[in-house]
Amino acid sequence: MPKQKLIVLIAGAVVLVILSAVLMLTEDDREAMNSEDEPQLANEETASSEPAGETDDAGASSGNAVNIDSSEPQEEEASISEEREEQLREAAEEALDTFTPDVEEPFTYEAFEGQALVQSLYQSGQEEGGTISEDMETNAEWLAVELSAWRDHAEDAYGFSFDQASFEAYVEEQENVSLEGSAEVMVLVDTLNEAESSLGDQQLHYQYGIPFIWHEIQDEAAGGESPEATTELNALFYEEQQEVFERIQSENPDMMEGETPPE
Secondary structure (H helix, E strand, C coil), X not given: CXXXXXXXXXXXXXXXXXXXXXXXXXXXXXHHHCCCCCCCCCCEEEEECCCCCCCCECEEECEECCCXXXXXXXXXXXXXXXXXXXXXXXXXXXXHHHCCCCCCCCCCHHXXXXXXXXXXXXXXXXXXXXXXXXHHHHHHHHHHHHHHHHHHHHHHHHCXXXXXXXXXXXXXXXXXCCCCCHHHHHHHHHHHHHHCHHHHHHHHHHHHHHHXXXXXXXXXXXXCCCCCCHHHHHHHHXXXXXXXXXXXXXXXXXXXXCXXXXX
């Protein structure tokens, strides 16, 4: 089990690096069209949303799902059929009937964990009906550990401080860019907002957390210089990701022992 958890974290890092390459290519095209535009970025999991240019999904992360597009408004956005939207809304409502996250302090371990769990229930409900399994709870804990480690690393190394206004501005920049599954994520966010607006915000924190942090610290991480090549930015992100993993292993030795991480 511990090895599976570590594999999940490593796989997430690989996905983030791949997404970063795609996002940087998008950014390069945009800068070629308008030299006055400032560089920006994006995520998956989910991923989550990402390294080089952000942040999925939800990726969404974790299903987090974030992304960067051209600075010009675009008419087309992620869309789904009415039938599919209804199915997703039912899955989201069933997930909240099974488990409704508490409103927590924003950008905290507790908030990340609750949102990761409801996201897992939502995805599971689309396939076989949502029930909370031990694996879901464990995965939610580890995803919360990873997001919290990124936050702590950014705070300690670069003086990062979460600011809701900056976060909202960042997310707004991503609205014209669609990653696979982004429409599904927004159905869950809308459903959470109907229960409590803060819950919708916290799902966005979970979805865009890592890409937003990377967006905020990447210039300082680059030493004030702007990496010209995608490979340079990818390498820089990978260095930060490795430091985050080392922090996780140092602060959570139980990860390798199969125990539950401390909150």
